[in-house]
Amino acid sequence: MSDHDAATGDTVGGPARTEHVVLAGASGFIGQHLAEAYRARGARVSLVGRDGPDARWGDTAGITALLEGADALVNLAGKSVDCRYTAANRREVMRSRVETTRELKAAVQACAVPPPVWLNSSTATIYRHAEDRPMTESTGEIGSGFSVDVATAWEREFFSGQTPGTRRVSLRMAIVLGDGSALVPLMGLARAGLGGPQLDGPWPATRARLAAGTHHREGTHGGRQKFSWIHVDDVLGSIEWLREHDEVEGAVNLSSPNPSDNRTMMGIVRRAVGRRVGLPATRWMLELGTFALRTETELVLKSRWVLPERLTEGGYAFRHPHLDEAVKSVVAARREG
Numbered sequence: 001m002s003d004h005d006a007a008t009g010d011t012v013g014g015p016a017r018t019e020h021v022v023l024a025g026a027s028g029f030i031g032q033h034l035a036e037a038y039r040a041r042g043a044r045v046s047l048v049g050r051d052g053p054d055a056r057w058g059d060t061a062g063i064t065a066l067l068e069g070a071d072a073l074v075n076l077a078g079k080s081v082d083c084r085y086t087a088a089n090r091r092e093v094m095r096s097r098v099e100t101t102r103e104l105k106a107a108v109q110a111c112a113v114p115p116p117v118w119l120n121s122s123t124a125t126i127y128r129h130a131e132d133r134p135m136t137e138s139t140g141e142i143g144s145g146f147s148v149d150v151a152t153a154w155e156r157e158f159f160s161g162q163t164p165g166t167r168r169v170s171l172r173m174a175i176v177l178g179d180g181s182a183l184v185p186l187m188g189l190a191r192a193g194l195g196g197p198q199l200d201g202p203w204p205a206t207r208a209r210l211a212a213g214t215h216h217r218e219g220t221h222g223g224r225q226k227f228s229w230i231h232v233d234d235v236l237g238s239i240e241w242l243r244e245h246d247e248v249e250g251a252v253n254l255s256s257p258n259p260s261d262n263r264t265m266m267g268i269v270r271r272a273v274g275r276r277v278g279l280p281a282t283r284w285m286l287e288l289g290t291f292a293l294r295t296e297t298e299l300v301l302k303s304r305w306v307l308p309e310r311l312t313e314g315g316y317a318f319r320h321p322h323l324d325e326a327v328k329s330v331v332a333a334r335r336e337g
Contacts, residue, residue, distance in 0.1 A: 020070045022115065024048040024104060025077025029180030033232045034074065034239070046070070048104075049077075057100060063107040070115040072243055073166075075104055078121065078154075082182070084294040085146060085214040097154045105161060114166045117243055120158045124174040124228055124255055124306040126151035131220045134259070136309035137172075137251055145213035147298065155251065167249050169242050171235075174255035174306050177326055178232030179333045182299075186269050187331065195270040195278030197223025197263040198300040203283050216298045223263030223280065226305035228255045231320035231329070238308075241316045248310065255306045260323045262300065268324050272331045 021038050023031055026047050038045045046054040046066050055062040057077075067073060077100040083089045101120060108114045127135035128143030135141065142148060155170050177183045189195050200219050209215040219225060230238075238254050260268075270278050281289070286297045308316075320326040 019043040022046045022067055022070045022073045024075040030176055031076045034236055037236050060103055060107050064110045067107055067115055068111050069113045073115045073118040075120045082295050085296055094150050098157045101157045108163050108166050117167045119169045119171055119239055122155055122170040122172045123151050124172045129219055129303050130305035131303050134305045134307045136307050137253055169249055170251045172251055172253045174228035174230050176232050177229055177330055183330055187273050190270045190273045190275050190278055195266050196280030197266050199223055199280050199282045200301045201283035203287055216301050219303055224261050225303035226259055227262050227265045228259040228304040228306040230255050231326045233319045237319055252310050253306050253308045255308050256321055257312050258321055259305055268327050272327045
């Protein structure tokens, strides 16, 4: 047993000390949620980012000083994948994950007293398009294409080399729901009467997109592509559970034990915002729409069927295990806000 209880900040046999959590790349809604939650319980939260405020990328010595004696490091850094996969954006999506992870590793290795645990963001998109069976940590199959290449390079960098004294856990997150997540624009579409399912279908592929691995190949029809998700409260809960379980390391799926599908998910969203019907979006509509919005159809058409085997077998109790309740909680939070 450690002489420091990270959950309470108590030191056995001595005065209380303040828990110190370092969050890297925490400018998005997940990072903000974590920072607020840790501060609310009295922890010291330090932030690493392009603009700091406590340490900046490129200042490895400053990051090392920040990590010295910290209780945990959580890295969420990376350019949003909600963009058009141009050559420039692909380079930045990859660089912003691999290089920041490499710098953090150098900082952890340079610490005299490194943080005991480092939780590094990853993505459940690392698994293949799955219509036949769910993907778990033990039985999941790694997919192919640009998004998978990013995920595998990210995890390869994270787990390479040695970090004596620091346990490493890769967080393979499904789509995260919360106020500020991808659920918010879907709620807007539903309110506007456009909250039907997103329907896959044929679409011609260019040689360039095939070579780059950015073309979504036609999959299941009828809006039945699987939708794996997790509420942001359970992202925090999973992280805290992982911090407490020293025996867990390696890749861990962060997803609800109850995945849904696109058609069901959009129906839940419609009901949550008080709309009975919604027009569906066919593949050609999605291709034109995502081109105009500078994003990609893969984000809604890939069948993500992921189960959190390691969390459930370890006894983690999800706060939001069911999609309908999770969506309602997000809608309620936005109304209260």
